[in-house]
Amino acid sequence: KNQVEQSPQSLIILEGKNCTLQCNYTVSPFSNLRWYKQDTGRGPVSLTIMTFSENTKSNGRYTATLDADTKQSSLHITASQLSDSASYICVVSARGNYQLIWGAGTKLIIKP
């Protein structure tokens, strides 16, 4: 069964600190993996998208990694800011029907 699991479920860190969010998936055949940021009550916004051959992709202070062999991805946030408080969702696309399988998300809270 195609699944995406994220950890931790929630995370609280101090402003200025770094953090890493994890995503494990069992989707096969794999097409690509996306990380989305979702502010409360708003639609998700894409941060990065990676295909099978890409190991790392950065978007400002956000760096995503992908290990297609172990089917794991991580999202690293550097020098966190209060505006980083949001849910971060890992989404994996299956090749063929391109159906998106969504993780439950990690709720990140940045405290001053």
Place this chain on the structure above:
Amino acid sequence: KAGVTQTPRYLIKTRGQQVTLSCSPISGHRSVSWYQQTPGQGLQFLFEYFSETQRNKGNFPGRFSGRQFSNSRSEMNVSTLELGDSALYLCASSAGAGQRAFFGQGTRLTVV
């Protein structure tokens, strides 16, 4: 370029009623997907339309239906509303299979 527009933003209905939500995709996008998001849950995929045809469908009861018009605008209908249907309903549009999805702000539906 205007983003994905969902109407209405907020809606309150009573049990047993039916509701229709609307989504206008980004100009030129032919794929529209619908998602349900409840507190503590990941985004649950409802269905995807491409060029007026339903291409993918999630595991939701038949009370949830949708359609897409020739101008790519899409509507989602929920009949015989239940309390558990209270959720944020998100619409996403993309240019095609495997392309990046852009989300609307969502419609917050409350069933009382």
